[in-house]
Amino acid sequence: MGKVRSTISLLVGGIQCSLGVLASVFAYLVYADPWMRGLLAVTSEELYISMFLLLVFGIFSVFSGLLLVHKER
């Protein structure tokens, strides 16, 4: 049971970290790439709030993922 829990924790932690990094990179792309903004139909008024939400999600995900990984090591 302990080993299964440990494996799931490492897996979910890894997924959360990856999603967090992806969200942060995405936030940067939304800021820096007009093509990406056009694709997602993000207007200049919505730019900062989109970045804000993505970054908060990204930071939290990395933090939570690291917590899970750290707990199992």
Place this chain on the structure above:
Amino acid sequence: MAEEHLKRELGLLQATMMGIGGAISAGVFVTLGYAASLAGTALLIAMILCGVINLFTMLSYAELGAAIPSAGGEYTFAKVSFGGFISFVTGWFEWISNMFYAAFCAVGFAYMVSYTIQAAGLPLTASVPIIAAVTVAVFAIINVKGIRETGGTQTLMVVVLLGILSVFTIWGLITGQRTGPLQISAAGDFLGLLRASAFIFVVYLGGEAIAVAQAEIKDPCTNIPRAILLTCLALIAIYTSIAFVVFRIVPPGDLAGKESPLAYVAEQFMGPLGAGVVTVAGSIAALSSVNTAIMAQSRVAYALARDGYFPRVFYRIHKDFGTPCLAIAAGAILIAATAATGVVNFVAYAADFGFMVGFICVNLSLIRLRMRKPNLRRPFRVPLYPLPPVLGIVTSALLMLFIEPGTLLIGIELFILGLIVYCIRMVRYYRICLAAGGMNFGVSAFSALLALIIALDPVAVPMPHPMALVSLGAAVFVSVAYFIAGLLNITEEKGRAN
């Protein structure tokens, strides 16, 4: 006391140069054009107004710096006055804003080098991120070598910079005499003047580096207040005389849209060589700010590590150089990484916000300390107390209202990041796991709701069919993953719990 390890090697001259060099970044070389379009020739009044606002807070720095001459500047003041979370937030914003300020100046310098190479038609390709990262690395090495080397480099750069600006001003005054008296007129209304003040205030930021380095200043009770006040007065004189010369040579409307308004003005009366020399001055200004900001961030990190908020390794002093080498190195890596992204606006806003928060905290610390410790030995006392600190708080808060709305969001992000760091260091591990578990359930529920909306009401989320399917899949995946993460966070394994 830990600061015994840091060597007191900066005299009055070096401390003052640290303040002037920290404040005169490339900002004044590029911001004049837009500020002039907001305020017209009344920008002269805005310059003096900003200088006086800066002076209100700098008086607080002078009193606190002379009374508590330990490393850490604003953080140390807040720690003695308030302690706990408020002092951590102050230190956090001070550390972050100095790092972003260093990154901003390094990117500014890299753009100037790139522009010069292109203008000169040299057969070289200049990569802005690489130049910025190398610049940070060079100044990090100088900082590691010792505070004397840092101070010496700073003094040399600022003396050259002031020399160039003096030539520009005197030459401009002589040339401008032919144009008759200067008429002061605002381009917009009073609001325009306020907007210009909020925009141009950034040129006064950075002088508080003196307070951060106060553990390394000789005879701190005398030299800290003197260096801070000399810096304030010198900045008002420099900026006002530059603006005066600019408007004597060209009308404010001519500066709009110019990449480097100061170089443009220099070209009008000094020729192409003048434009080149002013561009070199801009580069030196940017470099001196990088130097100061790297030093400042490391001393704040050192002080935060001393009190257990940051990893203990940042508190380590190099036995030969007497500098917090690991704090410098770690900060330099983060600065170089930030500078390499080239996201100029973000770092500028983040630095602005951090400095404004720092200003408010320092004034609050002064008021609190006067109430809590009235008998504390104060070699320098703020005149007309409590007027200057109260005005400092009010004007800093007002300026925050006029800066870009995006700045506030960035500030909130940085605050959340700081809160996480504080929780990790100060709150018990089990409570953090519970909080993270709860937040995971929240994200999971939100994603499930999103998935439900996409599945049941496609009209509410207008997107092409394949993208809607991908979004639905992603929302379900996130919902499940975060639900499991929440469960894992709030439950403890039996054997381990026992």
